[in-house]
Amino acid sequence: MVSKCLLTLFAATTVVAHAQPLRIFACEPEWAALVRVLAPDAEVSSATHVLQDPHHIEARPALIGQLRRADLAVCTGASLEAGWLPMLQQRAANPAVQMGKPGLFFAAEQVKLIGIPEQVDRSNGDVHAEGNPHLHLDPHRLQEVAAALAERLAHLDPTGAPAYRQRYLQWADRWQQRMAGWQSRAASLRGQPVVAQHSSFAYLWAWLGLRQSADLEPKPGLPPSPGHLQQVLSRVRSELPLAVVQTSYQNPQPGEWLARQTGRPLLALPATVMSEGPAATLDGWFTRLIDQLLSASTPS
Numbered sequence: 001m002v003s004k005c006l007l008t009l010f011a012a013t014t015v016v017a018h019a020q021p022l023r024i025f026a027c028e029p030e031w032a033a034l035v036r037v038l039a040p041d042a043e044v045s046s047a048t049h050v051l052q053d054p055h056h057i058e059a060r061p062a063l064i065g066q067l068r069r070a071d072l073a074v075c076t077g078a079s080l081e082a083g084w085l086p087m088l089q090q091r092a093a094n095p096a097v098q099m100g101k102p103g104l105f106f107a108a109e110q111v112k113l114i115g116i117p118e119q120v121d122r123s124n125g126d127v128h129a130e131g132n133p134h135l136h137l138d139p140h141r142l143q144e145v146a147a148a149l150a151e152r153l154a155h156l157d158p159t160g161a162p163a164y165r166q167r168y169l170q171w172a173d174r175w176q177q178r179m180a181g182w183q184s185r186a187a188s189l190r191g192q193p194v195v196a197q198h199s200s201f202a203y204l205w206a207w208l209g210l211r212q213s214a215d216l217e218p219k220p221g222l223p224p225s226p227g228h229l230q231q232v233l234s235r236v237r238s239e240l241p242l243a244v245v246q247t248s249y250q251n252p253q254p255g256e257w258l259a260r261q262t263g264r265p266l267l268a269l270p271a272t273v274m275s276e277g278p279a280a281t282l283d284g285w286f287t288r289l290i291d292q293l294l295s296a297s298t299p300s
Ligand SMILES: [Zn+2]
Pocket: 055, 127, 128, 133, 134, 198, 199, 200, 220
């Protein structure tokens, strides 16, 4: 009798354990958006939002609590979160999401990065020592990450494995059609120069065939200085850019100054999916990026 009761209790507990949604801590909104595609039943939170520089955020207590409860952390890696994730991991003391554990997924480990420096001098503010970590701006790499993330979810939650793989395949099919559509809409941008601040959009330029002819930052991670801006201005005078591009979290003043001097538009592009509205999904966000770039090439 007792053993039968125990067996019933054990079975009930097992069912409850499987019925619990995965708790997923995303370091950036693009990975939270991808998790929502692959694991719509998961409880997902994002440590950062579109108006924050993911290189630099504060390790708030709320984030420690979220990481402590997480079954999986999905982050960019390549040192993007070097200034805050290790502290969160230490304070959260959750063995599941420590380095080398399957509960810690780094997107940068799934793809080849661009912008790997031959020499690194961190004292000069070089925050891209392992290469450019802003890889989610390339929809092809984003798809590679999605495939790897679906497998990681399947590993952590074997009962859901067929569903994760199926959702990935359905999404990838749609995503490839979307990529072809974006590329054909953006064909007129190919070969055009842009000036940007930081290499946040380097993968987007490479995908669409745009050229970043100058950077408002003297080095990755260092703020624009008046002397450097003057150099940028003299460099771009002979070949005016399509636009001066900043992310929506950067101080607009340097970009506004250069836009005034060159008579070219200043674009504040969202560097990741937005918190609400049509650009709150990966699809909607890429559509918005293309729309904004095309708006700069249309004479007003
Ligand atoms: Zn960066």
